[in-house]
Every structure is written in C-alpha cells, then in structure tokens.
Amino acid sequence: MAAVHYESYTQARAHLKDLLDAADEGRVATVRRDSGRSAVVDVERLRRYLSLVCPSKAEVVAEAGGWSVFLPGLPLAADGATFDEAIGEMVQVLREYAEDWQDRLRVAPNHAENWGLVQLIALSEDGQLRDWLVGAPQ
Known part of the structure; x- marks a missing residue:
C-alpha cells in the first residue's frame, strides 16, 4: 500500500482509520493544516527510532x-x-x-x-x- 496524505483536517478526520492504519504499518501518513503538514507515526516505532538517534x-x-x-x-x-x-x-x-x-x-x-x-x-x-x-x- 502507498503513503497516505490528506490535504485537510476534515479529509483526515473522515479517513481517520486509514490514517492510523498507515501509521501502524510504518507507512508515511500526513495531514495538511493551513500552511503546515503533520505526520502521524506509530508511538513505539518513533520511540525506538529516537532511542537510537538520541x-x-x-x-x-x-x-x-x-x-x-x-x-x-x-x-x-x-x-x-x-x-x-x-x-x-x-x-x-x-x-x-x-x-x-x-x-x-x-x-x-x-x-x-x-x-x-x-x-x-x-x-x-x-x-x-x-x-x-x-x-x-x-
């Protein structure tokens, strides 16, 4: 499956399950809000990565x-x-x-x-x- 990108908070909210599933699977998952973009990442995956780089x-x-x-x-x-x-x-x-x-x-x-x-x-x-x-x- 491909990365998941939503161009608005409303769009992301309507597809929240897909967004969270993508994060759980380690796929790129982002949401655009105004001029910013946020990533949704599985907590344990991010924690393990940070423990290695920090x-x-x-x-x-x-x-x-x-x-x-x-x-x-x-x-x-x-x-x-x-x-x-x-x-x-x-x-x-x-x-x-x-x-x-x-x-x-x-x-x-x-x-x-x-x-x-x-x-x-x-x-x-x-x-x-x-x-x-x-x-x-x-």
Whole structure:
C-alpha cells in the first residue's frame, strides 16, 4: 500500500482509520493544516527510532558513598545511595525536564534543539528510560 496524505483536517478526520492504519504499518501518513503538514507515526516505532538517534551518553560515577548520574551537555543530574537509586532519580529528573520543556524551555535557544529527547522521554515508560540511560538494548 502507498503513503497516505490528506490535504485537510476534515479529509483526515473522515479517513481517520486509514490514517492510523498507515501509521501502524510504518507507512508515511500526513495531514495538511493551513500552511503546515503533520505526520502521524506509530508511538513505539518513533520511540525506538529516537532511542537510537538520541543515545543517552549518561555518565555515572561513584562518589561520596553514593552514585551520581549526569548527561553531558544538559543541565540534568541525579544522585542516589545506590546505582539503581541514582538511575531511578534520573528518570524522574528527565520527566521533570520534559515537562519544563513543554511549558517554557522549548523556546529557549539553548533547549530548543532537545525536541527529540523530550519526545523520547514522553513516549517511554520508566523501565524503557532506565534501559536507555544504561545503554541496554531497546
């Protein structure tokens, strides 16, 4: 089957099942609205892709009787008494960052390019984020 393109929101709404089926199958599925065009993509397919193109590069260090996790280039860090606690805390830090990004950071020049990371965070469950942080296969 071919890609699915709808030139208006009304047309897409009338063919919503076809649009969602195309996305589920990995086919290109788009909707034009005014001067913009949006893609409809299967969540898990997009999440897996983002996890590959946005590697965490997390650095974990043992210090002061505990563990610290940080992501180079991002103002994100977490601490914990154990490795697992530090990783769990970093998952929460990532969630807070994604929320802050949605609220206000998306327009800040030093955060605007973190769109992919925010999408990855929002589309992942906690266990998936833990695996991403430690470099476990997705």
